[in-house]
Amino acid sequence: MSEHPSYLGVFRTFLRNSLVREMTFRSNFIIQCISSVSWTLMNVGFYLLIFSVAPGIKDWDKYEFFVFLATTMFVNSIVQTFFMPNAQEFSELIRRGGLDFALLKPIDTQFLISLQRTEWSSMSNFLAGAILLGVSLYHLIGRETDPLQVTPLMVILYVFYILCGVAILYSLMISLSATSIWLGRNQTLYNFWFYITNFSRYPMEIYQGTYGTPLRLLFTFVVPVLVVVNVPARILAKPFSPETGIDWALAGFAVVATIGSLVASRWIFRRALLSYRSASS
């Protein structure tokens, strides 16, 4: 028997268990899929309405923006599938003292806390995003002026930066939920999470002017949620335009931000665990 647990094996078991649990209540699973897709469709409908009356959002025309939207859907669905249910569970564990059991297990606590549950139904939005992306790319590649050329490198970078985005959001989420060790409850923090990520859902150049520029800098360099969707979406939708296309300095910064977020969240998590005093039974 090896000294370290097989993390991949444990993770696979988590995935299987969650799938079994979701498949036990199959109609509930289907209803959840439908409901999360309908919210997404509403969102797409909202932008369809916008583009029916307006020519574009800054330099993003309709299908370029839909690439952006599809990217948002990818990142959010991955976060919701793998991390969201666990972060919610985490504050419950702290409040009720169930964290004791997680601490006793011979495996990294952050790993166990972060990945225990998987909400497979949220993956339906990933599929919806894929369809949206496919349709948008079809239009972008087929358009007459300046058709888009997708290269293998773009695809690799796109996937890589989506994973970076997921890592940044995960770090933010686990840091926020770890603070419930100090605060006891964190209902307001979840709202906080919602409002912060709300900023990441739009192209970053809409934040401009007296109030916009500080906001953009804040959400790029302090809490880097703006690079989450902006960098991959830009790589795929506007790779070669010199003025508005991908800024390679920003892309480089995104990698730094990802590593920084992961390190910071790991540090916060461990500090928080040191303050854990368990709940009296």
Next chain:
Amino acid sequence: MDIVIGRAVTWWTILRIALEERLVYRGDFALGTLMRFLPIVTQVFLWFAIFQTAQAARGEDSLNDVTLVGYRYQDFVAYYLLTMISRAFSSMPGLASGIALQVREGEIKKYLVQPVDLIGFLLLTRIAHKAVYYIVAAVPFALVFFLCRGYFVSGWPPLGTFVCFVLSLVMSFLLGFFLEAAIGLVSFWFLEVSSLLFVYMLLNFFLSGHMFPLDIVPAPWDTLIDILPLKYLAYFPAAVFLEKIEGPDLVWGLWVEAAWLAFFIVLARFMYWRGVKRYSGFGG
């Protein structure tokens, strides 16, 4: 006479208890209200970008000359702020699911044996909750509206319009209440109404005008919006304030809203009456 006084005392007591219960968490409340304006911040930036793009595309000199579906940029921001007010009146968090829970768990029995009417009781509690909400939320609301006063280009509407605005708000509160109560009362037949409620929430979110001014919706769909009562929950009061609906249209709109309100009052009463006949409680 004694009966009337007795009733009034009962209602007053219910109202007072609900008020006191509600004031316990006022600090959290005020902060939460302020936070609720945050999503509007991104909407403001989004629409500013959209208007700038439209300005560039049309070659206009000033942003003020650009209109989309009859709205200037400032009107859009003002619209979003105003829907916050109409939503504060018409949204009824937990009402339908609360009724369903009471029916399912059998708690509803207490209304059957006590001389208190379920819908009346819930309405009073809701009025108390809302009243406290307005008292506590008045400060953050006033702050935000003061900071954003520049977006209200035309300033305050004339007195007549303002009266109609208040009237539409009061009706939107009652309409929201009886509509959700009717959905909750479906639980006499179905027990679980969460999926029904979900559909309602989804439609409400999109078709009440919470996300965008409904004038933006193109041809076949705008008829659907006109037929449904949902637009009175967010769009209508805001549009009245911004003087988008005037004259005969305004009067007609108010009458239609009143008719919807009457319909849902009767519907909720009828459903409760039928439901109680159907209901059977055991044990407890």
